[in-house]
Amino acid sequence: MKKEEKKSEAFLKKLDPAYQVDKGSKMKLVVEVANPDAEVKWLKNGQEIRVTVSRYIFESIGNKRILTINNCSLADDAAYQCVIGDEKCFTEVFVREPPVQILRPLEDQVVMVGERVEFECEVSEEGAQVKWEKDGVELTREETFKYRFKKDGKKHYLFINESTLEDSGHYTVKTNGGESVAELMVQVVSQLEVLQDVADLTVKAKEQAVFRCEVSDETVTGIWVKNGKEVIPNDRIKITHIGRVHKLTIDNVVASDEGDYSFIPNGFAFNLSAKLHFMEVKIDFVPRQEPPKIKLDCSSGNADTIIVVAGNKLRLDVPITGDPAPTVIWSKGDKVITGCFPAYVKWTNGNDL
DSSP states (O other), rough: OOOOOOOOOEEEEOOOOOOEEEOOEEEEEEEESTTOOOOOOOEETEEEEOTTOOOOEEETTEEEEEEEEOSOOOOGGGEEEEEEEEEEEEEEEEEEEOOEEEEOOOOOOOEEEEEEEEEEEEEESOOOOOEETTEEOOGGGGGTEEEEEEEEEEEEEEESSOGGGGEEEEEEEEETTTTEEEEEEOOOOOOOOOOEEEOOOETTTOEEEEEEEESOOOOOOEEEEEEEEEEOOSSSEEEEEEEEEEEEOOOOOGGOOOOOEEEEEESSSSEEEEEEEEOOOOOOOOOEEEEEEEEOOOOSTTTOOOOTTTTEEEEEEEEEESSSSOOOOOOEEEEEEEEOOOOOEESSOOOGG
């Protein structure tokens, strides 16, 4: 004959055998006691839960005794007891993680042998667990000499410091709610032939400067730098890449544009360099020249005719000024009188006229 189960004298309603709750949610454990004045204890994995823990709320409403757990975490996945005197009731709480979605997937990459690889993805929950695989084989922590893993909030990273040809393949990041796959292609560095090097330029203010180079592979990309710092395009500065030709164009050149410029092709350990010389145009100051001023001072009332008695002396005083000092030429009729004269001339014989 089956032995009858002893009826509880302390509990009118015990805990359910098990509870399930999503991570981050709130849950309640409820019992009903026979004595409305009875005091209960709540235990987690055999240890009494203290009221000092802020996430736990204890309530006594009539015959009901309630334990509320706010913001459930994986640490709340445990066995719980409610105790009245010598009587106990048991339950288990299972905390279920919600599916972690991949918000930003991995991207395919093409690198040269020896270059650093960085895969990045973003998931829907901070601190979520992810798994990395290469061609279906999990990448474990024991391989940290080859791979490095990083977690930053919702972002997860996989680094390969020095890639080799063997690193080519398909990489997968997995969560409990999805996965993302990207392909890595590692290529051998090929020889790049320079068909036209960058030439030095000497440019005046407001003129246009054009640096141009041509390489043998039209798929090669690169950057331009000035004095070791990358050039960022703007309204005056344009960077173009058409086929094998790479150009850096600077409009309305100013003095600050002077410097060392280089084109650095991606994946190759060299650069093409040239200088930009800014030429200042100097304007010499030419002082204003004053025209010569001639004043003929004659005692005669008629300035165009001078009468002198034969045999007497004739002296013509003609003050002449000018800046610069003018050259003085004396003439008689159509004949130029040669010699060195000051700004006046004296004849001692009137017949010379």
